[in-house]
Amino acid sequence: MEESNVSSSSAVEASSLAAYESLKEEIAAVADGDLIHINVDIPTAVTTVLRSLAGLRALRTRLLALAEFDVEQFDKLERYTRAAFYANMLYTVAARPTESMPELTEEATGLRDLLYSDARALVQRGLLNGDELRVVKAATGYRPLANDLIALAAVLGANWERVSAKTAVLEEDLKRAQRLSDRILNAVSQREQAASSTLATATLERNRAYTLFFRAYDNARRAVSYLRWREADMEKIAPSLFAGRSTGRRKLGDDVGPADEPGFVEAGETMSDASAPPIAPAAQGALPAPAPVPVGLPGADPFIRT
Amino acid sequence: MPASLYLGAQRPLDNSNVGSVLNLPAHHLVTHGVVVGMTGSGKTGLVTVLVEEALRAQVPVLVIDVKGDLTNLLLSFPTFDPAALLPWVHAVAEPTDLRSHGEIAAQLANERARGLRAWGIDERTLAAYANGIDVRVITPGSTAGEPLHVLSSLERRSERWRKDPESARGALSAAVSLLLRLLGRDADPARSKEHVLLSVLAEARLAAGEAADLEALLHDLARPPITKVGALELDAFLPKSERRVLAASLNTLLASPTFVSWRQGATLDLEGWLAPRAGKTPAVVVSVAHLDDEERTLVLGVLLEEVLSWVRTLPGTQRLRALVVFDEVFGFLPPHPANPPTKRPLVALMKQARAFGVGVLVATQNPMDLDYRALSNAGLWCVGRLQTDADRARVVDGLALAGAHGVHSSSGLANALKLLAQRSFLMRNVHASDGTVLMQPRWAMSFLRGPMTRTEIRAALAARAHAEDPPSERTPLVAGRPESALPGLAE
Numbered sequence: 001m002e003e004s005n006v007s008s009s010s011a012v013e014a015s016s017l018a019a020y021e022s023l024k025e026e027i028a029a030v031a032d033g034d035l036i037h038i039n040v041d042i043p044t045a046v047t048t049v050l051r052s053l054a055g056l057r058a059l060r061t062r063l064l065a066l067a068e069f070d071v072e073q074f075d076k077l078e079r080y081t082r083a084a085f086y087a088n089m090l091y092t093v094a095a096r097p098t099e100s101m102p103e104l105t106e107e108a109t110g111l112r113d114l115l116y117s118d119a120r121a122l123v124q125r126g127l128l129n130g131d132e133l134r135v136v137k138a139a140t141g142y143r144p145l146a147n148d149l150i151a152l153a154a155v156l157g158a159n160w161e162r163v164s165a166k167t168a169v170l171e172e173d174l175k176r177a178q179r180l181s182d183r184i185l186n187a188v189s190q191r192e193q194a195a196s197s198t199l200a201t202a203t204l205e206r207n208r209a210y211t212l213f214f215r216a217y218d219n220a221r222r223a224v225s226y227l228r229w230r231e232a233d234m235e236k237i238a239p240s241l242f243a244g245r246s247t248g249r250r251k252l253g254d255d256v257g258p259a260d261e262p263g264f265v266e267a268g269e270t271m272s273d274a275s276a277p278p279i280a281p282a283a284q285g286a287l288p289a290p291a292p293v294p295v296g297l298p299g300a301d302p303f304i305r306t
Numbered sequence: 307m308p309a310s311l312y313l314g315a316q317r318p319l320d321n322s323n324v325g326s327v328l329n330l331p332a333h334h335l336v337t338h339g340v341v342v343g344m345t346g347s348g349k350t351g352l353v354t355v356l357v358e359e360a361l362r363a364q365v366p367v368l369v370i371d372v373k374g375d376l377t378n379l380l381l382s383f384p385t386f387d388p389a390a391l392l393p394w395v396h397a398v399a400e401p402t403d404l405r406s407h408g409e410i411a412a413q414l415a416n417e418r419a420r421g422l423r424a425w426g427i428d429e430r431t432l433a434a435y436a437n438g439i440d441v442r443v444i445t446p447g448s449t450a451g452e453p454l455h456v457l458s459s460l461e462r463r464s465e466r467w468r469k470d471p472e473s474a475r476g477a478l479s480a481a482v483s484l485l486l487r488l489l490g491r492d493a494d495p496a497r498s499k500e501h502v503l504l505s506v507l508a509e510a511r512l513a514a515g516e517a518a519d520l521e522a523l524l525h526d527l528a529r530p531p532i533t534k535v536g537a538l539e540l541d542a543f544l545p546k547s548e549r550r551v552l553a554a555s556l557n558t559l560l561a562s563p564t565f566v567s568w569r570q571g572a573t574l575d576l577e578g579w580l581a582p583r584a585g586k587t588p589a590v591v592v593s594v595a596h597l598d599d600e601e602r603t604l605v606l607g608v609l610l611e612e613v614l615s616w617v618r619t620l621p622g623t624q625r626l627r628a629l630v631v632f633d634e635v636f637g638f639l640p641p642h643p644a645n646p647p648t649k650r651p652l653v654a655l656m657k658q659a660r661a662f663g664v665g666v667l668v669a670t671q672n673p674m675d676l677d678y679r680a681l682s683n684a685g686l687w688c689v690g691r692l693q694t695d696a697d698r699a700r701v702v703d704g705l706a707l708a709g710a711h712g713v714h715s716s717s718g719l720a721n722a723l724k725l726l727a728q729r730s731f732l733m734r735n736v737h738a739s740d741g742t743v744l745m746q747p748r749w750a751m752s753f754l755r756g757p758m759t760r761t762e763i764r765a766a767l768a769a770r771a772h773a774e775d776p777p778s779e780r781t782p783l784v785a786g787r788p789e790s791a792l793p794g795l796a797e
Contacts, residue, residue, distance in 0.1 A: 302730035302744045
């Protein structure tokens with residue numbers, strides 16, 4: 001297994017990039033049907049696993065003796081972990097909005113309503129031509145909102161000398177309308193571009209990398225659970241990624257593995273060996289969480305876990 | 307036994323129990339439903355499932371499709387065969403995906419089969435559904451689907467003037483507004499003198515049992531059969547010169563080739579639209595995605611006035627006779643003081659249609675934009691992820707109006723809303739005793755390709771028209787849950 005080295009953030013980023021690059025083909029090969037729904041906070045999960053690596057490595061020789069144990073996957077656990085971290089970082093960057101649309105929209109809508117009502121009052125007083133305001137539709141959507149602001153600023157600006165002394169609208173309001181309009185159009189354009197390609201790709205990559213990471217750690221935990229059954233210290237060596245969840249969920253048995261899941265059997269031993277520990281759950285919280293149900297299928301987690 | 311709609315699974319709001327199959331009695335929808343959720347919350351999927359289940363229960367559905375998503379009802383294939391998905395792969399494939407379309411179709415078909423089977427839906431059920439429904443897509447102002455004669459309530463005679471003059475007047479007003487909008491003139495019924503004059507002239511003909519086609523209205527403008535409008539002489543109300551200008555623009559519109567598509571095709575005949583055809587349950591999708599905002603509002607105003615008129619002709623019932631679905635209702639049912647032509651008939655439907663067995667289901671991503679009277683009339687609430695605190699607060703207020711809090715506090719509901727995952731909803735059914743629950747919709751049987759363009763609608767209709775019905779698959783439609791319990795779900 002590779003050595004872990006968590007020193008500075010730049011070093012973490014570099015090692016994560018290297019891990020991600022080295023696993024690119026394997027990540028791309030994860031089938032969509034095998035994807036595991038992400039319901040943990042990935043940076044927290046990564047920290048948990050990196051901290052457990054030393055303890056896991058200490059058990060490597062004994063783990064090798066387990067029949068059907070995938071040692072290659074175990075040896076790549078650190079790289080899977082770092083790659084998942086890097087893929088999550090790429091996703092976070094892609095998903096970050098350039099502008100907060102709800103706040104921007106709220107401000108722009110407020111200004112549009114203000115300008116429009118003042119402009120209507122000026123029309124009533126015969127200071128503005130009502131026909132010029134017909135282009136203002138107060139319709140739904142970001143683009144119509146931006147267009148309304150431009151139109152209102154243009155109409156009021158063109159008649160500014162005549163109306164400036166008769167209205168509460170300030171010249172700064174007109175400039176602000178133009179600025180807000182530009183920002184909305186920019187944000188919408190960027191969002192449309194990003195939504196169709198970058199973000200979708202980053203989302204899928206993250207999910208694939210997470211799937212590899214989760215599988216490797218989950219298998220390692222199952223193996224450790226078997227080896228350290230009597231000591232019952234598996235949670236200390238390789239803590240659950242779901243630790244700290246509400247007791248309500250644990251009560252449901254969500255953190256309890258399926259009873260018919262095949263366990264690992266040490267070479268030379270059989271399951272009928274009386275000294276062999278049972279694979280079925282015995283102690284609450286001592287067993288790994290089951291693989292999360294993919295979204296859309298019966299039993300998927302209804303809540304986002306952060 | 308009353309029909310039930312198999313919507314998916316439910317579990318208690320505190321997530322403290324295993325899920326159970328969610329079967330909604332169909333008649334619960336006569337008290338209407340509201341689906342809210344931000345983009346990506348799974349709202350359209352849930353609405354599609356509700357429509358599919360209504361159709362499985364042999365309840366005709368009228369769908370008003372503003373965004374173009376619900377034309378996906380055309381993509382209800384009877385098998386899991388990847389070949390059926392092949393024509394639609396280009397629309398859903400990522401630009402960076404270098405696999406062949408065949409490979410992508412195979413993967414999509416595999417996912418679809420896995421998802422549907424997980425919910426207990428097999429090919430037999432799929433085939434029964436696909437062969438038991440009759441999907442029509444009506445595209446006003448376009449020949450992509452069936453064009454719609456949107457001025458039929460203006461131009462064609464109707465018995466309604468004798469039976470229900472009030473609703474006939476509403477439909478006429480909406481049609482005249484649309485006509486004036488197409489002429490580029492003021493379409494406001496309360497402000498436009500032209501609207502008033504055209505309405506008076508048309509009503510005089512229609513009430514006398516005649517048609518009021520545009521040619522006849524042109525004649526009446528040139529030689530008015532009336533001398534007064536209200537208390538004013540006609541010339542004082544609208545001078546002859548202005549009437550001549552109006553007549554000239556009407557004539558230009560009449561001669562315009564692009565206007566032809568507004569006056570041809572299906573008549574606004576809700577009774578005919580929603581009657582079973584050849585034993586199949588009708589789903590009529592009125593798609594207005596290709597129109598601009600104002601045209602949409604006016605066309606849908608005309609349509610909804612017709613729906614309201616039709617509802618009022620029905621005998622009373624407590625069962626669900628038909629379902630009217632309005633996807634993306636944002637802007638069409640706004641709070642006071644906004645009053646687009648769609649609002650009056652929608653509010654009236656949500657107040658009155660219950661007695662006639664017609665349910666209304668509206669969906670929106672912006673709960674701030676819904677009229678509170680409509681909200682308070684909805685008995686079924688499905689609330690998905692919402693973007694802002696203000697949206698969440700509005701929904702919690704709406705649930706309070708519907709008496710939906712039960713044992714749950716407002717802050718508890720707001721917190722649950724914050725944490726909802728994709729394709730998960732809080733559901734409150736006023737007819738149920740279990741308060742607000744968590745709901746997970748089942749996988750939709752229709753292939754959710756996303757908004758369809760006019761070209762795609764044309765292609766899908768053509769493909770459907772040429773599809774052969776496999777005779778062996780014609781099993782009767784039975785609504786409700788599948789025979790066996792779902793994996794992981796309790797009965």
